[in-house]
Amino acid sequence: MEIDKKDSKLAGVQAQLTELMAVVKEERKVRKEAEERLDRREAQLEKALKTADNQPPAPASPAKGPKIGIPDKFDGTRGAKAEVFINQVNLYVLANGHLFETDRAIMVFVLSYLTGPASSWAQPWMKKVMSVSLWVTNLSI
Structure with missing residues (x-):
């Protein structure tokens, strides 16, 4: 068993x-x-x-649009000269929107093209823009 x-x-x-x-x-x-x-x-x-x-590698950046000339300097003359300046600024800002992400950037750009009486008239604006810029710069330090 x-x-x-x-x-x-x-x-x-x-x-x-x-x-x-x-x-x-x-x-x-x-x-x-x-x-x-x-x-x-x-x-x-x-x-x-x-x-x-x-x-082939993809293009690094998008195709560039038409090159738009910078606006002429503006001395404050009213009428047609003022209209031309405004149109030139608008075209430039529209074509280069990536450079102008804020209203402040547009304002600084326009102020930089003012001469003579227009520049004198804009001095308070320039001081205001500069004081904000300095304040922000000091804040980031």
């Missing part, structure tokens, strides 16, 4: 071993399939990288 018990235990162990071997075989199959998928994806990636290397 002891031999029968040993034989039965041995048969049980052999059955477990057979099951384990089947599991190992299945795991190897799954692993092989995963490695093959990985190899295919790596090949696709290498191909995509080679294709990307052969393409």
Whole structure:
């Protein structure tokens, strides 16, 4: 009877071993399939990288629009001269909007093109702009 018990235990162990071997075989199959998928994806990636290397680089900056001349200096003369100055400033600011992100930037730009009586008239504005600028500069120090 002891031999029968040993034989039965041995048969049980052999059955477990057979099951384990089947599991190992299945795991190897799954692993092989995963490695093959990985190899295919790596090949696709290498191909995509080679294709990307052969393409010309994208432009670094957007195409520039038409070049707009800077406004003429303005001395405060009323009438047509004033209208021309305003139109020149508007065109320049419109064409170069990236340079004028704030109203203050536009104001500084316009003030820099005033001469004679117009410049004298604008002195209080210039002082105000400069005092704000100095205050902000001192604040950041």
